Amino acid sequence: GENVEQHPSTLSVQEGDSAVIKCTYSDSASNYFPWYKQELGKRPQLIIDIRSNVGEKKDQRIAVTLNKTAKHFSLHITETQPEDSAVYFCASTTGSARQLTFGSGTQLTVLP
Amino acid sequence: NAGVTQTPKFQVLKTGQSMTLQCAQDMNHNSMYWYRQDPGMGLRLIYYSASEGTTDKGEVPNGYNVSRLNKREFSLRLESAAPSQTSVYFCASTFADGDQPQHFGDGTRLSIL
Numbered sequence: 001g002e003n004v005e006q007h008p009s010t011l012s013v014q015e016g017d018s019a020v021i022k023c024t025y026s027d028s029a030s031n032y033f034p035w036y037k038q039e040l041g042k043r044p045q046l047i048i049d050i051r052s053n054v055g056e057k058k059d060q061r062i063a064v065t066l067n068k069t070a071k072h073f074s075l076h077i078t079e080t081q082p083e084d085s086a087v088y089f090c091a092s093t094t095g096s097a098r099q100l101t102f103g104s105g106t107q108l109t110v111l112p
Numbered sequence: 113n114a115g116v117t118q119t120p121k122f123q124v125l126k127t128g129q130s131m132t133l134q135c136a137q138d139m140n141h142n143s144m145y146w147y148r149q150d151p152g153m154g155l156r157l158i159y160y161s162a163s164e165g166t167t168d169k170g171e172v173p174n175g176y177n178v179s180r181l182n183k184r185e186f187s188l189r190l191e192s193a194a195p196s197q198t199s200v201y202f203c204a205s206t207f208a209d210g211d212q213p214q215h216f217g218d219g220t221r222l223s224i225l
Contacts, residue, residue: 001171042218043216049212049213096209097212098143098145098162105152
């Protein structure tokens with residue numbers, strides 16, 4: 001089955017700096033890659049997603065890039081703010097929700 | 113609209129006790145899922161229901177049973193709880209299994225002593 005590796009497991013940045021989280025996947029048939037943000041004690045919430053037919057997607061301060069050849073995708077957060085502090089999960093699937101495989105998470109801390 | 117509602121939010125059980133976690137969605141979704149989340153790990157699928165009347169095993173089904181009571185409700189049962197089942201449990205739903213993204217409930221924090 002699919003294997004998703006996520007790095008780093010923890011990341012601390014100064015407010016205003018950028019943060020980058022990287023994930024690699026194993027199944028070349030994977031075609032949907034969501035990113036979830038989970039605040040302490042809360043539900044995972046989708047913040048951005050990308051499909052395999054595009055290489056980059058942006059939404060204000062958040063962007064995701066996908067390299068299908070290398071089988072990796074990354075989350076970029078610019079101008080970080082303290083409220084960006086949370087655990088971020090990447091995931092991938094070949095199409096069905098039941099096949100969604102999650103990475104192990106990155107604890108992002110934005111220092112004021 | 114409440115989205116996906118899970119009850120209870122917290123529960124402490126003793127080893128060997130049984131318990132049912134409830135999940136309901138009001139988005140007219142066909143597919144529903146149960147996940148567990150353990151420290152330092154991503155979510156892992158326990159069981160799913162692609163549509164009303166069907167259920168299937170996910171990655172980690174041992175020790176659990178599920179019931180798709182109707183289109184809205186999908187329950188998860190622990191027949192004889194074990195400490196290894198201490199976890200946070202999330203229910204999720206989508207309009208169809210090939211649909212994305214999933215909508216998650218707030219989770220149930222379950223501790224088994």
